[in-house]
Amino acid sequence: MAGQLRGAARILGSWRSYCSKGQQEKVSADFVEALKAVVGEPNVSTAGVVLEQHGHDESMHGCSPPDAVVWPQNVEQVSRLAALCYNHRIPIIPFGTGTGLEGGVNAIKGGICFNLTHMDRILDLNVDDFSVTVEPGVTHKALNYYLRDTGLWFPVDPGADASLCGMAATGASGTNAVRYGTMLENVVNLEVVLADGQILHTAGRGRRFQKSSAGYNLTELFVGSEGTLGLITTATLRLHGIPExxxxxxxxxxxxxxxxxxxxxxxxxxxxxxxxxxxxxxxxxxxxxxxxxxxxxxxxxxxxxxxxxxxxxxxxxxxxxxxxxxxxxxxxxxxxxxxxxxxxxxxxxAWYAALALRPGCKGYSTDVCVPISRLPEIMVQAKKDLKAFGLTGSLVGHVGDGNFHCILLVNSEDADEHHRATQFVKQLGRNALAMNGTCTGEHGIGLGKRQLLKEEIGPVGIEIMRQIKSVLDTKNLMNPGKVL
Structure with missing residues (x-):
């Protein structure tokens, strides 16, 4: 790793400065040049319009742009870029298709956005083993188009044409989850670049078994981690036969x-x-x-x-x-x-159809999931609460597994309406917790549900999560401010 970084280090020259623990250096022109030394000048941008594009997803959260955007072409470049950021305490924010709904790509502390869409190869299809390995630029639709003549498909379908590694990062599911499971059940192995540039294969390099009891389940640790523990650079996925x-x-x-x-x-x-x-x-x-x-x-x-x-x-x-x-x-x-x-x-x-009901407004999708026996109760209550809070919204959901969404349409310039929407979301989340459910079935925690996560898993659970985060990301550089 040290040898790989010598070229970038020469460009940095005398820019290196002392940084006390917990502080993060600001991105300078010299650091941007160091990024270019790794991926080439065309694959680095500090243009305002590009930074704004990468500073938000499709959620109600306002734009928080990064300081620069990089487009690595392979895992080696991701590793070298991560090591550069690690050595200079620069935050790292992963970016896929930008279709998230919880502000997961917002660079609230600045830093470097890693746009992984140029890594878009389908690496290893094993028809007889019902598995495939993909890079983070491969989307759900692209994979199934590639599989069209094999008799196999990947059924986890979140609706938007999200990247598969991004879906793993958020623990996504969708319309087929009631029969085929979520990303959690369909990810076999992950290649992850850690904050310091180390490359981890969560189930061992190249492994694609159907089940294992070999030690701690590192794969499931990273599924749903929302980019706070590492950058997913390949995912090995479980495929299914196309029904007759x-x-x-x-x-x-x-x-x-x-x-x-x-x-x-x-x-x-x-x-x-x-x-x-x-x-x-x-x-x-x-x-x-x-x-x-x-x-x-x-x-x-x-x-x-x-x-x-x-x-x-x-x-x-x-x-x-x-x-x-x-x-x-x-x-x-x-x-x-x-x-x-x-x-x-x-x-x-449905998301875009709902937005069309009130043009110019921002959408916000809630994401609670409850035991299926409590589903009628919470959905009927949600409908009543919409009226009580004076909000415009609709209900839609994957009710076969107890997960539903309330899509709110909010005038972001109306402070009172924004406050009422925030209060509704909190109340709905707490209603789900009171029914032994969860505040998020598939969208993740992101920026807006950190307090609800504390209430859901309790202080011991939060402390264990913090300890795991501190071991894998000692400088708190991986997507800081999200989840915890």
């Missing part, structure tokens, strides 16, 4: 309670439903307008079943019986790929 047949269904209900009761009963009946998504009447109306649908403007479930032709017929019949018992007046299903694609595209565009 697929059927999608839409069913409308007279109330939220009836729709969520149906969800609980479908899960409890043991039906292997692949997706079960809820949209309240506000969101259905927004999706109709944005995506050209004609669904009834009432609380609605989108369902999808995967399996053999014979099994699907039985599943659909049983699901129809359940929803009819709960007052559903409409149950329409389709095998047509184009119709199913149209339906799920509309669901995936």
């Amino acid at each position: 047949a697929t059927i999608a269904a839409v069913c409308a209900f007279p109330s939220i309670q009836a729709a969520v009761d149906s969800t609980v009963q479908i899960i409890q009946s043991g039906l292997p439903v692949a997706r079960i998504e809820f949209l309240d009447e506000v969101m259905v109306d927004a999706c109709n307008k944005y995506s050209g649908l004609t669904n009834a403007v009432t609380p609605t479930l989108f369902l999808e079943f995967h399996g053999s032709q014979q099994a699907l017929q039985e599943q659909v019949q049983r699901a129809e019986e359940i929803v009819q018992q709960n007052g559903s007046s409409h149950f329409a299903w389709s095998k047509d790929p184009e119709e199913r694609s149209r339906l799920w595209t509309a669901r995936h565009n």
Whole structure:
């Protein structure tokens, strides 16, 4: 490592200065030149528009731009850049597609943004072992397009075309989680560059087993760490076979309670439903307008079943019986790929459909998850609280695993409205905790939920997290100010 850094060190020259423990040096022109020595001048930028672009995600949190953005081309460059930042106490902020919803890329203490999208290779596909290794620039859609002729797919689908390593960093899930699991269950191994430039393979270099009991589970430690422990530079993922047949269904209900009761009963009946998504009447109306649908403007479930032709017929019949018992007046299903694609595209565009309801406003998506038996109670209460706080919002969620979102539309220039939105989010999070749930099912903690995390896991849990962070990131340079 020392040899790799000599060229950059010569450029730094006499710039090196004493820095007391806990302080971070400001990025100078000389340091920017040192970055260029590692990745080349075209792959470093300090332009204002570029810094602003990398200083925020799609959340309600304001822009906090970094001091510079770098585009490394390989893991060796990531390692050398991290070592440079480590030696000079410069914060490191990972950046993928910028589709996060909790301010995870905001450079609240300045520093260097590592944009990893140029590392976009699919490195190692093992069809017989149902695994693939990807770099951080590979997105969910790009991987499945690459797999299109293999009979395999990667089902974890957060909606936005997020980078797969970014999805690992936030512990993402999405519409298929009820059957195929979240990123936590589908990441086999990670290559991680630590704060000081060391390269770690969490399950051992090149390993891609289906299960292991070999020591501490370092892979799961980094899944959901939100860039606060290291930079994920490759992820080995578990693939699944494409189902023989697929059927999608839409069913409308007279109330939220009836729709969520149906969800609980479908899960409890043991039906292997692949997706079960809820949209309240506000969101259905927004999706109709944005995506050209004609669904009834009432609380609605989108369902999808995967399996053999014979099994699907039985599943659909049983699901129809359940929803009819709960007052559903409409149950329409389709095998047509184009119709199913149209339906799920509309669901995936729900965020943008909601934003279109109130142009010029910022969106904020809550992310609580509760035991499925408590889901009707918390969703009905959330609807009441929206009215009580005088807020515009809609409910949508992956209700098959107890996770739902309230998408708030907030005028960020209205201080009172912003305050009411903040209070609503805190109350909803605490309602979930009171029901033995979590304040985040898939978006992560980021900037806004640090207090809720303390309440969720308690002082001992927080202290253990701090100790882990201090061991792996002694100078607190990895995405500082997030999670803890």
